[in-house]
Amino acid sequence: MKQEIIISGFGGQGVLSLGKILAYAALMEGKEVTWMPAYGPEQRGGTANVTVIISSEPISSPILSAYDSAILLNQPSLDKFEPKVKPQGDLIFDSFGILDKPTRPDIHSWQIPAMETAAELGMMKCFNMFILGGYLKLHPIVDIESVIKALRKTLPERHHHLLPTNEQAILKGMEIIQPASL
Amino acid sequence: MKEENEILLLKGNEAIARAAIRCGCDGYFGYPITPQSEVLETLAELKPWETTGMVVVQAESEVASINMLYGGGGTGKRVMTSSASPGIALMQEGISYMAGAEVPGLIVNVQRGGPGLGTIQPSQSDYNQATRGGGNGDYNVIVLAPASVQEMADFVDLAFTLAFKYRNPAMILSDGVIGQMMEKVVLPPAKPRRTEEEIARECPWASNGHGLKQRKPQVITSLELQPDIMEERNRHLQAKYKLIQENEVRYETHCTDDADYVIVAFGSAARISQKAIEIAHEKGLKVGLFRPITLWPFPEKEIRELSHRVKGFLVVEINAGQMVFDVRLAAEGRIPVNQYGRLGGIVPSPDEIVDELFKLAEQAKA
Numbered sequence: 001m002k003q004e005i006i007i008s009g010f011g012g013q014g015v016l017s018l019g020k021i022l023a024y025a026a027l028m029e030g031k032e033v034t035w036m037p038a039y040g041p042e043q044r045g046g047t048a049n050v051t052v053i054i055s056s057e058p059i060s061s062p063i064l065s066a067y068d069s070a071i072l073l074n075q076p077s078l079d080k081f082e083p084k085v086k087p088q089g090d091l092i093f094d095s096f097g098i099l100d101k102p103t104r105p106d107i108h109s110w111q112i113p114a115m116e117t118a119a120e121l122g123m124m125k126c127f128n129m130f131i132l133g134g135y136l137k138l139h140p141i142v143d144i145e146s147v148i149k150a151l152r153k154t155l156p157e158r159h160h161h162l163l164p165t166n167e168q169a170i171l172k173g174m175e176i177i178q179p180a181s182l
Numbered sequence: 183m184k185e186e187n188e189i190l191l192l193k194g195n196e197a198i199a200r201a202a203i204r205c206g207c208d209g210y211f212g213y214p215i216t217p218q219s220e221v222l223e224t225l226a227e228l229k230p231w232e233t234t235g236m237v238v239v240q241a242e243s244e245v246a247s248i249n250m251l252y253g254g255g256g257t258g259k260r261v262m263t264s265s266a267s268p269g270i271a272l273m274q275e276g277i278s279y280m281a282g283a284e285v286p287g288l289i290v291n292v293q294r295g296g297p298g299l300g301t302i303q304p305s306q307s308d309y310n311q312a313t314r315g316g317g318n319g320d321y322n323v324i325v326l327a328p329a330s331v332q333e334m335a336d337f338v339d340l341a342f343t344l345a346f347k348y349r350n351p352a353m354i355l356s357d358g359v360i361g362q363m364m365e366k367v368v369l370p371p372a373k374p375r376r377t378e379e380e381i382a383r384e385c386p387w388a389s390n391g392h393g394l395k396q397r398k399p400q401v402i403t404s405l406e407l408q409p410d411i412m413e414e415r416n417r418h419l420q421a422k423y424k425l426i427q428e429n430e431v432r433y434e435t436h437c438t439d440d441a442d443y444v445i446v447a448f449g450s451a452a453r454i455s456q457k458a459i460e461i462a463h464e465k466g467l468k469v470g471l472f473r474p475i476t477l478w479p480f481p482e483k484e485i486r487e488l489s490h491r492v493k494g495f496l497v498v499e500i501n502a503g504q505m506v507f508d509v510r511l512a513a514e515g516r517i518p519v520n521q522y523g524r525l526g527g528i529v530p531s532p533d534e535i536v537d538e539l540f541k542l543a544e545q546a547k548a
Contacts, residue, residue: 020191020364027191027366035191035364039217040302061457062363062450065533 001031001056003141004064006081008049009073014128017154018071019050022132024150025142026054036062047076054141071135075099082107090138092177094131101180110138111180117172125162126169133173144170188369194328194360195220197335197367198264198290203230205339206375208259209237211250213269216302217358218292221264234375244269248276248289255280255287255351256402258381258388260342264290266358267308268299270316277351278317281419282404284387286345288338289323290354292361295527303527304358306451307501312355313478313508320416322423324352324430325477327448331365333475339370346384348426355477357500359450359529432475433484437463441470443542444488446509447498448474450529455498458535469539477505485512494518494546498535501525518545 005022009015016037023033037050051067053059069090072078075098078091085091087106095101096115114130117123123130132147144167151166192200199221202210212222222240230236241247247263254261265273270291280287293308295301315321324344326337337354345352381388389400406412436456438444447455452473462469472488474481489495494517497506506521513519522538524530 023364024191027189033191033364033366036359037362039358039362059365060460061454061532062359062365063454063529063531064457065531 001054001141003054003069003139004067005052005054005069005071005135006049006064006067006084007052007071007073008047008077008081011048013048013073015048015073016050018128018132019052021147021150021154022135022142023052023054024154025146028146028149029142031056031141032059034059034062047074049077049081069135069139071131073131078102092131092134092138093180109180110134110177112173112177114173114176117176118169121172123165123169126166129166129169130173130176133170134177135173136170137174137177190367190369191364192331192335192367193220193362193364194331194334194356195264195292195362196224197331197369198338198354199224199228200369201335201338202262203228203234203236204369204372205342206234206260206373207236207262207338207342208375209239209250209254209261210263211239211241211247211254211261212263212265213241213244213247215244215266215269217294217304217361218264218266218290220361221290221292236375244272245276248273248280251287251289252276252280252283252285255285256283256388257390258385260288260346260376262288262290262338262342264292266292266294266302267296267305268294270308270311274311274317277323278315278319278321279404280351281315281317281321281323282319282415283402284349284419285351285402286342286349287351288341288345288354289351290356293355293357295525301527302358304362304450304500304529305525305527306357306449306499306523307504307525308355309477309499309501309504312353313480321419322350322426322478324348324350324426324479325355326352326432327355327475327477328360329449329452329473331360331363331367334360335367335369344426344430348422349387350422350426355449357450358527359453427479430476431479431481431484433481434473434475436471436473437468438470438472438488438492440468441492442468443494443496443539443546444470444472444492445496445498445535445539446472446474446485446505448477448505451498451500451523454530454532455535457532458498458539461532461536462539465536467539467543474505480508480512482508482512485509486514489513489516492517494520494542496535496538496542497521498530498538499523500529518542520545
């Protein structure tokens with residue numbers, strides 16, 4: 001088992017923490033993981049991205065030329081990484097703010113209205129967990145229980161009362177992801 | 183603090199800090215700079231002064247940090263600093279003094295793109311500085327190049343051990359990739375800091391103000407105005423460096439046994455090259471990896487031996503061509519030695535390296 005994933009979006013969308021929670025959950029299931037962020041001025045509002053690799057075998061490069069799955073949360077990310085999805089790989093995007101949708105016929109594109117749903121439900125802070133839910137629907141590489149354990153480990157204790165809300169967001173994300181029409 | 187092994191998901195920089203506390207480090211002196219600020223941040227967060235008694239000082243500058251290291255090391259304590267390329271450049275005077283006065287200590291360089299202030303993105307362009315001394319005078323620093331977060335943790339204790347064994351500064355030469363990425367780490371069991379008695383036993387040269395009744399005052403200095411004495415001291419240093427070259431070379435090989443071509447790469451470049459090798463194998467090219475772990479002492483003999491068996495080397499390093507000269511010296515012109523790197527903070531992708539491998543194969547055939 002091996003998944004090579006790029007997660008990219010605006011700074012502040014929870015891109016890096018989404019990757020971290022996924023990596024942590026995999027680690028707790030005894031898998032090998034790497035989490036490699038673009039660590040520049042992105043944190044202050046530009047585009048942020050992180051490469052996450054989860055594998056049952058030791059991992060070579062933390063930096064990749066092509067990805068099994070791409071989670072792309074803004075237009076610049078989609079423009080940059082769509083060409084780097086492996087043939088038959090998965091591209092997940094939130095249509096919010098995306099004018100030019102993915103066009104490649106040789107990959108599977110999935111749309112998840114996470115921003116809209118999060119706003120409707122008043123759960124904007126869990127935006128990235130809707131996305132994670134959508135991803136896990138396609139690639140159940142970790143159990144939800146491990147994700148919740150990972151959240152418990154990575155969130156400061158004062159936020160632990162939000163764990164059920166996060167779980168709700170993950171489950172909702174699994175429901176709302178759908179194939180994108182090209 | 184836990185005494186058993188601890189498994190965590192950590193950034194390389196965090197691993198360095200945690201490993202330092204666990205291996206009985208006595209003091210850290212440093213000044214923040216990207217991409218290594220998490221070393222100091224993690225130490226500040228973990229407050230080891232409340233548990234092991236380890237001192238953590240945010241110094242006023244890199245120059246102050248390295249001079250604190252000189253002072254701390256001079257008393258026989260396990261002391262360290264960390265910085266990134268421009269900060270390490272500022273420390274070179276102090277490192278040279280430490281080498282001259284034979285003061286042990288650990289310097290961590292999480293490299294970023296240069297020259298000058300450069301960028302904050304990963305680079306390996308301080309190879310020459312690290313492996314040729316870096317400051318004035320004839321001297322060497324023991325240089326370890328970690329290629330994983332696990333090695334970031336493991337090399338802290340190793341670097342201290344070597345530094346004290348040879349009374350010489352040791353350096354962990356890392357980069358922004360290894361410093362910033364997170365991986366699974368098994369932290370070693372915690373061991374206590376050495377007691378004053380242990381230090382007195384292991385470091386009879388230390389100048390700590392405790393031995394005055396039994397002996398003459400210790401003098402720790404790099405200055406000697408009599409050139410004949412200074413030449414003797416240099417000969418002593420050179421003999422020591424020779425000993426280190428004979429005993430402390432470390433490296434790792436991967437698929438080199440039946441390889442036609444071998445990539446020579448260290449640190450993050452070795453990791454990326456490993457992926458390139460996986461792709462090259464799928465395309466039918468027999469490629470192996472030689473990864474120097476000690477950059478000084480350099481595994482010259484091992485690379486020379488390999489140059490008799492393979493058709494070409496590709497040196498992959500994130501700079502304009504520095505280690506390639508050491509590989510060429512070792513290969514003695516027997517086979518083509520190409521170099522590939524990206525500059526200024528750009529990291530090469532596995533695909534780019536695969537292309538270079540095929541170019542090398544073409545060239546070797548012609």
